[in-house]
Amino acid sequence: MTPKTKKLISLDKKYLWHPFTQMKEWEESTPLVIERGKGNYLIDTDGRRYLDGVSSLWVTVHGHRKKEIDSAIKKQLNKIAHTTLLGLGSTPSIELAERLVAVAPRGLDKVFYSDNGSTAVEIALKMAFQYWEQTNKKNRKRKFAAFTGAYHGDTFGSMSVGEIDIFVKKYRPLLFDTFRAPYPYCYRCPVGKEKKDCKTACLEVFENILKDRHEEIAGCVIEPLFEGAAGMIASPPGFLKAVRRLTRKYDVLLIADEVATGFGRTGSMFACDSEGVVPDFLCLAKGLTGGYMPLAATLTTEKVYRAFLGSYDEYKSFFHGHTYTGNPLGCAAAIANLEIFRKENVLERLKGKVALFKTLLEKFESLDHAGEVRHTGLVAGVELVADKNTKEPYPPAQRLGHRVCMEARKYGLIIRPLGDTVVIMPPLSIKETELKKIVNITYDCVKRITL
Ligand code: PMP
Numbered sequence: 001m002t003p004k005t006k007k008l009i010s011l012d013k014k015y016l017w018h019p020f021t022q023m024k025e026w027e028e029s030t031p032l033v034i035e036r037g038k039g040n041y042l043i044d045t046d047g048r049r050y051l052d053g054v055s056s057l058w059v060t061v062h063g064h065r066k067k068e069i070d071s072a073i074k075k076q077l078n079k080i081a082h083t084t085l086l087g088l089g090s091t092p093s094i095e096l097a098e099r100l101v102a103v104a105p106r107g108l109d110k111v112f113y114s115d116n117g118s119t120a121v122e123i124a125l126k127m128a129f130q131y132w133e134q135t136n137k138k139n140r141k142r143k144f145a146a147f148t149g150a151y152h153g154d155t156f157g158s159m160s161v162g163e164i165d166i167f168v169k170k171y172r173p174l175l176f177d178t179f180r181a182p183y184p185y186c187y188r189c190p191v192g193k194e195k196k197d198c199k200t201a202c203l204e205v206f207e208n209i210l211k212d213r214h215e216e217i218a219g220c221v222i223e224p225l226f227e228g229a230a231g232m233i234a235s236p237p238g239f240l241k242a243v244r245r246l247t248r249k250y251d252v253l254l255i256a257d258e259v260a261t262g263f264g265r266t267g268s269m270f271a272c273d274s275e276g277v278v279p280d281f282l283c284l285a286k287g288l289t290g291g292y293m294p295l296a297a298t299l300t301t302e303k304v305y306r307a308f309l310g311s312y313d314e315y316k317s318f319f320h321g322h323t324y325t326g327n328p329l330g331c332a333a334a335i336a337n338l339e340i341f342r343k344e345n346v347l348e349r350l351k352g353k354v355a356l357f358k359t360l361l362e363k364f365e366s367l368d369h370a371g372e373v374r375h376t377g378l379v380a381g382v383e384l385v386a387d388k389n390t391k392e393p394y395p396p397a398q399r400l401g402h403r404v405c406m407e408a409r410k411y412g413l414i415i416r417p418l419g420d421t422v423v424i425m426p427p428l429s430i431k432e433t434e435l436k437k438i439v440n441i442t443y444d445c446v447k448r449i450t451l
Contacts, residue, residue, distance in 0.1 A: 037064025118153025232381025295330030
C-alpha cells in the first residue's frame with residue numbers, strides 16, 4: 001500500500017460516515033479507495049484495476065470516462081453549471097424533457113426533475129395524493145398500496161411504501177400506513193404456494209385489497225419486473241401487466257419505480273416496455289445520466305398534470321422543488337446518455353450479452369449452496385443458502401454474501417451482496433470476455449467461501 005493510500009484511508013476513517021455501513025466494521029477494515037475509472041474498470045489509488053460488477057450501484061450504463069458524456073458535460077460547463085428551474089427555463093432541461101417523453105411509454109408527457117431515486121418516488125407519491133385531493137370533492141384516497149420486500153428509497157414517504165425491515169423498522173413510528181400486497185418471490189412463496197409458475201395467488205390477494213379498499217387508495221407503487229434491494233426478486237411474466245389491469249379497474253394510480261430497472265437494465269429501455277405497460281408515474285434516476293451526475297425525473301400524464309392547473313390563489317400548484325432541480329450539467333449528461341443508446345444501438349446489441357449471461361449463470365445451479373439463481377436482462381442474483389433442500393438461510397452473522405464479495409476483490413472484481421444474495425449487474429457496455437470473467441470469478445468465490 002502506498003503512503004498516499006494509507007493517508008487517505010486514515011482520513012476517511014477519521015472524517016467519513018458511509019451509507020448503509022456498520023462503521024465499526026469499516027473502521028476495522030482496509031477499504032479500497034477508488035481514484036479513476038476507464039471503460040468497465042475501476043482503478044484504485046494504488047493503480048489496481050477492478051471490473052465494475054455493480055455498475056457503481058446501478059448507475060454506469062456505457063462505462064466510465066465515456067467520451068461523449070465527458071464532452072457533453074464539459075461543453076455545458078462552458079455555458080453554465082447551474083441555473084434554477086424555479087421561475088426560469090434552461091436549455092438542457094427542456095431538450096432532455098422532450099427526449100425523455102419520446103423514449104418513455106406513450107402517454108407520459110410531463111417531466112418533473114429532482115436529483116435522486118428517493119425524491120423521484122417521493123414526488124410521485126405527493127403528486128398522486130394531491131391529484132385526488134384536487135379532483136375528488138369527497139376524497140378518501142389518502143393511502144398507498146405497495147408490495148412485500150419493496151425498496152423505494154430512504155426519505156420518509158419512500159420508506160413508508162418500502163418494506164425491508166432492517167432499513168425501516170427503527171423509523172416505523174414516523175411512517176404512514178401502507179396496504180401491503182405479496183410480491184411473487186416464488187422461491188419463498190409469500191402465500192405458501194409450491195408451484196413456481198403460480199402467479200395468480202399473489203394477484204388474488206392484491207385484487208382483494210383493491211376491491212375492499214380502493215376508495216382509500218390513491219396509488220400503488222411497484223418495482224417492475226424485479227425487486228432490487230430485496231435480492232433481485234424477479235416477478236413472473238405477466239405479473240406487471242396484471243397489476244396495471246387491476247389498478248386501472250379499481251381507479252388506483254400506478255407508480256412504476258424504475259429507478260433501478262430503467263435505462264436498459266432489464267433488456268428494454270424501461271421494464272414497463274417489456275409488458276407493454278404505461279404507468280401513471282414513471283420514476284427515474286440512477287442510469288438517467290449514464291452514471292455521471294445526480295439527476296432524477298418523475299414522468300406523469302397530461303391528465304394528472306391538468307389537475308394541478310388553476311388560478312394562483314386556488315393553491316393547486318405542486319409546491320415541491322429542490323435547489324438543484326433540472327441541473328444543466330446533469331441534463332446535458334442525460335441527453336448524451338440517450339444519444340448513445342440511439343447511436344450505438346445499445347438495446348439491440350444487448351440481446352446477445354443477455355443470452356450469454358443467462359447461459360453463463362447456469363453453472364451456479366450445480367453449487368451446493370446456490371439456492372436460487374435469478375436473472376433478468378443484465379442483472380442477476382445468486383441466493384446463498386445453508387441447506388439447498390430446506391432453503392434454510394445462513395445465520396446473518398456469518399455474512400456469507402459479504403464474504404464472497406470481499407473474496408472477489410482479490411481477483412479484481414467489485415460486486416456487492418444484498419444480504420446473502422450475491423448480485424452481478426455490470427454496465428451495459430460490458431464486453432463478452434469481461435462478462436465471462438465476472439461470472440467465473442463470482443462462481444469460484446461462492447464455491448470457495450461456501451465450502
Ligand atoms: N427505488 C429503487 C427501486 C432503488 O433501487 C433505489 C436505490 N437503490 C431508490 C429507489 C432510491 O434511489 P436513491 O438511492 O438515488 O435515493
